[in-house]
Amino acid sequence: MFRDYGVCPYSASRCEDGGEMIGATQARAPAPYGYLGMQNCVRCRHFITGPAFLGGLISLANEVLLQANYQSHQCTDLLSQINLKEEKLAAYDKEEYKCSLNNTTFDYAPRNLIEIELRKLESENEAASKKMDLFLCDLQSIFKLIKQSQTAASQEINSGETSLSLIKQPNAELQIEIEDTSKLQQLNEVCENATIYESASASLAVTPRTQLLDKMATLNNIAPSLFLMPEKLQLEAGNQMVQLLYSRLKSWEKVNDLVEGRITLVDLQDEERISPSEIELITRNKLLKNEQ
Known part of the structure; x- marks a missing residue:
């Protein structure tokens, strides 16, 4: 079974023994569950990949990174809610202590309700953290495979072997780097890879990128229209729109400034200039295609 990121020599029929040895037995655990589900090739011992992949x-690393980012935001939000509940409980504890000193009755009902809500949040946070851990383990495996493929490709270049054709400048070194990007860049990378x-x-x-691009259109007095399209056309039109922005502005920094509203289309000069009609033409063509 050939996939874009590698080969499964058993056509996904041995996922159940793709993991590590179980204790001192001769049996093996299934390949660890992850972003790709049960057929999590990147953490399976049978998986084969290399420079060609x-x-x-x-592309897969970018998808998992995006998913991990969303999961991280969820974990952060849950922790914030847990902290608020714990602060409320601490306040109730102080109130209970004062009541005991003054021999007055303390109403436990609100405190019990907070405790129930806290236990629910802690349970949700535990589940979200485990899911986050799955994605991080997947990323670690993918980055390891990327590094190994990079090394293999560099060795083939240096040895002059012809089993893999690569185009390079004299004395160039093949490198894969991880860099910080904006939300739009990450979303767009995943969208372009999907094509x-x-x-x-x-x-x-697709949907978060559509929201960013439609927001940009609104800030520039252009009627937002990407959200009116089916997801497939949103993907195509969004790719074309970002390509237009980057081809004119020449840098992601300026593209991000435009999309976030720090600059507008009227601020662009000379070769950077983009008219509203150029953006409207992209969405109009896709809407007409949808109607047909």
Whole structure:
């Protein structure tokens, strides 16, 4: 079974013994569950990959990074709610102590309700943290495979072998780097990869990117229209729109400034200038395609 990020020599029929040895037995655990579900190739001992699959591996890494970011926000939000509940409980504890000193009756009902809510939040946080851990373990495995593929490709370049064709400048060194990006860049990377690799999924990225681009349109007095399209057309139109912005502005910093509203279309000069009609043309064509 060939996928964009590698090969399964058993056609996904041995996922159940793709993991580590179980204690001192000769039996093996299934491949660890993760972003790819039960068929989590990147953490399976049977999985084969290499330099030819670098693009697919990087595409998958971007998807998992996006999912991990969303999961991180959820964990942070849950922890914030837990802290608020614990502060309320501490306040009730002080009130209970004062009541005991003054021999007055303390109403336990509100405090009991807070305790129930706190236990529920702690349970949700534990589940969210475990899910976050799955994504982080997947990322660790993917980055390891990327590094190994990068090393193998560099060795082939240096040895002059022809088993893998690569285009390079004299004395160039192949490198894969991880860098901080804006939310738009990350969403757009996942969306563009979905049009290149069959195994890539942009389901988590399309709607948030559409919201950012429609917000940009509104800030520039252009009627937002991406949200009116089916998801597939949102993906295509959004890709074209971001490509237009980047081709004119030449840097992600300026693209981000425009999308976030720190600058507007009227602020652009000379070669950077983008007219509202150019943006409207992209969405109009897609809407007409949808109507047909």
